[in-house]
Amino acid sequence: MLELGMKLSQNKKTTVWGLTGGIGSGKSTAARFFQENGIEVINLDLLGKEIIDENQSVQEELRKLFGNEIFSRKGIDRKAIREIVFKDAKKRQTLEALLHPKIWKLFEERVEQKQKAGSKIVLCEAALIIEHDHATLFPRLIVVMAKDTIRRRRVETRDQMDPSLFEDVLKTQTSDDIRKSVATDILLNEGTEEELKQSVFELVQKWKKDKLF
Numbered sequence: 104m105l106e107l108g109m110k111l112s113q114n115k116k117t118t119v120w121g122l123t124g125g126i127g128s129g130k131s132t133a134a135r136f137f138q139e140n141g142i143e144v145i146n147l148d149l150l151g152k153e154i155i156d157e158n159q160s161v162q163e164e165l166r167k168l169f170g171n172e173i174f175s176r177k178g179i180d181r182k183a184i185r186e187i188v189f190k191d192a193k194k195r196q197t198l199e200a201l202l203h204p205k206i207w208k209l210f211e212e213r214v215e216q217k218q219k220a221g222s223k224i225v226l227c228e229a230a231l232i233i234e235h236d237h238a239t240l241f242p243r244l245i246v247v248m249a250k251d252t253i254r255r256r257r258v259e260t261r262d263q264m265d266p267s268l269f270e271d272v273l274k275t276q277t278s279d280d281i282r283k284s285v286a287t288d289i290l291l292n293e294g295t296e297e298e299l300k301q302s303v304f305e306l307v308q309k310w311k312k313d314k315l316f
Contacts, residue, residue: 107255109274118217118316119225119291123232124247125276127254127261130168134228136303145213155179164201166301168194189271192223194298203235203259217288225231233277238285245306246286248279249293 122137124130134144154161156178165173169187173180188195210227217225227241238244249257251273258264264303283289288306292299310316 117214117225118242119214119227120243120245121232121238122226122228122245122247123230123282124290124292125254125279125282126230126272127256127258128247128249129257129290130228130247132296133245133290133292133299133303134226136300137226137307138231139300140301140304140307141216142224142226142307144226144228145210145217147206147210147227150209150213151202152181154202154205154209155181161201161205165198168197186268189268189275195275231276233268233282233285234275243287244285245288245290246282247290247292248282249291249302253293 122130122134124133131146133188134146138144151159155165165179165184169184173183188198214225226245232238232241232244237268255266255269258269259266290299290302290306292302
């Protein structure tokens with residue numbers, strides 16, 4: 104795993120913090136607002152998609168694991184993979200063993216690029232930072248939270264996700280109590296996007312006031 108706060112050639116430092124939240128919490132929306140406030144964000148899910156779309160050896164491993172039905176003219180059906188792995192723990196573990204080392208390697212490369220560009224903070228956006236025991240890797244962990252009922256409504260509206268699949272995903276993710284126990288910053292997202300945008304702005308201003316970057 105990457106050594107956080109590596110020195111840059113200009114003798115400056117880039118700090119890598121974590122950004123996480125359960126399904127439907129609004130984590131990716133918060134990430135967009137952080138970017139609007141000048142904070143770099145690297146999304147691990149997007150890195151995984153990049154690897155799946157571009158790495159032929161990975162595609163062959165996926166074919167062995169899931170069969171030809173996940174392939175179409177449009178490419179690999181990631182939604183179909185998601186539906187399989189959240190109902191089959193063994194296949195989910197096999198998929199994670201295949202992808203996670205490659206994702207972290209690519210993440211390290213992207214962080215180094217941000218360092219060279221002079222970024223002071225990079226947020227690592229990922230859904231399962233806590234579940235995979237990665238919370239302690241980050242000096243700060245920002246957690247986006249909302250009630251299960253609100254999250255369920257968002258996911259059903261946004262993704263047309265079957266309620267039973269939402270429950271399957273929920274079972275793979277940690278509890279709010281554990282999220283609160285490891286978070287250094289909590290963004291409660293139970294209102295409008297504008298309210299979340301304001302909360303992100305206020306948090307960034309607090310970091311600046313505290314001279315965290």
